Amino acid sequence: xxxxxxLIQISAAVDRELxxxxxxxxxxxxETCPTCRAADEQMRVLSSTLRxxxxxxxxxxxxxxxxxxxxxxxxxxxxxTTPRWVPRASKxxxxxxxxxxxxxxxxxxxxxxxxxxxxxxxxxxxxxQANHLIDVASxxxxxxxxxxxxxxxxxxxxxxxxxxxxxxxxxxxxxxKPAAAIVYKRRLHTINLFAAAATPGTTKLxxxxxxGLSLVHWRADGMQMTLxxxxxxxxxxxxxxxxxxx
Amino acid sequence: MRDLDRSRRFDAAVMPHLExxxxxxxxxxxxxxxxxxxxxxxxxxxxxxxxxxxxxTNRSWFLAIVRNxxxxxxxxxxxxxxVPLDDTDxxxxxxxxxxxxLAASDRTLLNRLxxxxxxxxxxxxxxREVEELSYRDIATxxxxxxxxxxxxxxxxxxxxxxxxxxxxxxxxA
Numbered sequence: 001x002x003x004x005x006x007l008i009q010i011s012a013a014v015d016r017e018l019x020x021x022x023x024x025x026x027x028x029x030x031e032t033c034p035t036c037r038a039a040d041e042q043m044r045v046l047s048s049t050l051r052x053x054x055x056x057x058x059x060x061x062x063x064x065x066x067x068x069x070x071x072x073x074x075x076x077x078x079x080x081t082t083p084r085w086v087p088r089a090s091k092x093x094x095x096x097x098x099x100x101x102x103x104x105x106x107x108x109x110x111x112x113x114x115x116x117x118x119x120x121x122x123x124x125x126x127x128x129q130a131n132h133l134i135d136v137a138s139x140x141x142x143x144x145x146x147x148x149x150x151x152x153x154x155x156x157x158x159x160x161x162x163x164x165x166x167x168x169x170x171x172x173x174x175x176x177k178p179a180a181a182i183v184y185k186r187r188l189h190t191i192n193l194f195a196a197a198a199t200p201g202t203t204k205l206x207x208x209x210x211x212g213l214s215l216v217h218w219r220a221d222g223m224q225m226t227l228x229x230x231x232x233x234x235x236x237x238x239x240x241x242x243x244x245x246x
Numbered sequence: 247m248r249d250l251d252r253s254r255r256f257d258a259a260v261m262p263h264l265e266x267x268x269x270x271x272x273x274x275x276x277x278x279x280x281x282x283x284x285x286x287x288x289x290x291x292x293x294x295x296x297x298x299x300x301x302x303t304n305r306s307w308f309l310a311i312v313r314n315x316x317x318x319x320x321x322x323x324x325x326x327x328x329v330p331l332d333d334t335d336x337x338x339x340x341x342x343x344x345x346x347x348l349a350a351s352d353r354t355l356l357n358r359l360x361x362x363x364x365x366x367x368x369x370x371x372x373x374r375e376v377e378e379l380s381y382r383d384i385a386t387x388x389x390x391x392x393x394x395x396x397x398x399x400x401x402x403x404x405x406x407x408x409x410x411x412x413x414x415x416x417x418x419a
Contacts, residue, residue, distance in 0.1 A: 011400035015374065017381045042407055050375040050406075053353040054360060057269040063282060064264050071260075071289035072253050187389075207295075232389065233295050234314060 001029040006036045014043050117210040123172050124192045124213060124228040127181065133190065134168030134183050144169045148180050154223055156180035156195035161242040164191065184239070191229040191239065198224035205245040207233055218245040252293065259303035260292045266305055266377060267312040273372040274316040274365060287315040306379070306386040313369065313387060320365060329366050329398065359409045367402035374399055 009026045012018040018026065030037050127133050136147040144166070145158040151171055160166050164184040172181040172194065179196040198219055205218040214233040217226045218240060225245070227236050267288060271281035288311045295311070296303065317327050360371055373384045384399075385392045 007404060008397050008400040011403050012381075012396050015381065015399075017396065039407075043403055046403055046407055046410070047375060050356060050360070050371065051378075053356040054372070054376050055272075055357055056376065057272040057281075059265040059268050060278070060282070063268070063285075064261065067264060067286055067289045068253075068256065068261065070286055071293050072256060074290045074293070232310070234291060234311060237294070238314075 001025060003033065003036055003039075006030075006033070007039060010036065010040045010043050013040075014047050117208055117215055119174055120194060120215060120226050120228050121210045121213050123174060123179075123181070123194065124190075127170070127172070127183070127192055128190060133170065135170035137168040139166050139168075141166065144182065152178055152180055152197075154180075154195070154197045156182060156193075156223065157221075157225075157243060158182055159243055161239060164239055164242075186229075186231055186235065186239075189229055189231040191227060191231065191236070193243070194226045194228065195223045198222060202246075205237065205240050207237065209233070216240045216245070220244060252296075255296050256289075256293055259296055260289055260308055263305045263308040264289075267308055269376065270309055270312050270369070270372060271316050273360075273376070274313070274369060275319050276361060280319060281316075284315045284319055285312060287318070288312040291315060306383045309373070309377070309387045310389065317365070325365065327366055328364070329401075355413055356406075356410070359406055359413065362409070363402060363405060367398065367405060370395060370399045371402050371406070 006026060006029055009018055009022055010030075013023060013026055030040055136144055138144050139160070141158040141160050145155075148156055148158070148169060156169075158166070158169065161184070164186050167183050167185050169180060169182045172179045174194060174196050177196060179194050182193040182195070184191040184193065200222045201219060202221075203217075203219040205216055208215045208217070213228055213230055214236045215226055215228050216233070216236045216239075217224070219225065225240075225243070227240055227243075229236055264285065268281060268285050271284040271288075272278065275281050275284055288308070291314075292303075292308060292311050320327065360368055363371065369388070370384060373379045373387060379387070381392050381395045381399075384395045388395065390398075
C-alpha cells in the first residue's frame, strides 16, 4: 500500500466509513509503517479537535420567521397558463368546489405542452440508448446552429452555457413533427433540450417529473422548449434560466 | 387552499433544517448578513422545487440547495469552486505527532485555518465535523460520488494538518 493511498483510507477509517476489507489492509499497513501510524494518530486528533473547536452557528433571533414570510410571499413559477380568474373564483367557491377546480386547472395546465411528458421522456431515453445522441458533434454553437438551419423551418436556440457542456445536436421527432434536440452534458449527466415549432407567445417555465427524470417546459419565440435530464431539477431550472426562460 | 398547502409543505420540508442551512451558509460565505441572504434565496428555491421533487425533502436536500445558493454568491465575488490541483499536501504528514502540537488545540486558530481552506475543502470539513453527516449524505449534498467525498475529505484534512503544524511551529518560534 502506498502511503498516499493510505492517507485517504486513514481519513475514512477515522470516520468509520472504510469497508472491512480495506480496513484490514490498512491495519496491516499501519503495523509496518511508522509514518502512516503517526498520520493516523494526527488525523484522529485533528478530527476530534475540530468537532469541539469549530463554531456551531445558531440562527439569529427572528430569522426563521423572516425567511418563512418572505419565501411564502414570493410567487413560484410553477403554472404556465393558469387563467387570471381562477384565484378570484376559488376565493368565493366552497371548499369542495375549489378542490375540483384545482384538479381541473392542474389538468388544464398540463395540456398545452406541445408534447406529452411521456413522449419527451421516451425521446430522451432513446437518445441515450441507441447510440444516436448527436447528429452533429460540436461544442461550438456556430457549428450546431447552421446545421439545424437546413433541416428545420424554425431556428432553435443553440447557446453555450457556463457549467453545461454543449456537445452537439440532432434531429428528433415529437408528435410526428420534426424537433431539434440540443445536447448538453453536466458531469456524467446528459441533458436534452427539445425545441419544436409552436404557436407564438411566451409562457413562464413549469416543471414536471416523469419516471425519475426532471422536465422543464417553457415557450418562447414560437417554440415549445423542454429540458429533460436526470440531474437535479434545480440545475435544470438554472439551465432554463440561462437559456432565457422566465 | 393552494397557499395553505404551500406553507404546510414549506414548514415540513424546510423549517426543520433552517438552522443547519444557515450554519453551512455562514461557513461558506463567511459573512452573517450574506449568509442570511443565501438562506433566504435557498428558501425561495426550495419552495419552487418542492412540487417537482420526488425524493425525500430531508436535510441533505435542503443543504444542497443552500450550497448552490452559496456558490452563486461566491461566484459573484469571483470565487471559483475548484479543487486545487496541487497534490503536494497529500503526501504523508512528516514526523511523529508532537505533544506540543496536540496540546495546542486553539479554537481560534483552527477556525481560521478552516476558513482559509478553498470552499470545496472547507465544505467537506464542515459537513463532516460540524454537521456530522455520513459520507453518503455529504455525497448527496455535493452531488458527487462517495469516493470523491472520501478523497476530498482526506486532502482537506491533510492540508489542515500541514497548516496546523506550520502555525504551531511559528507560534513557538
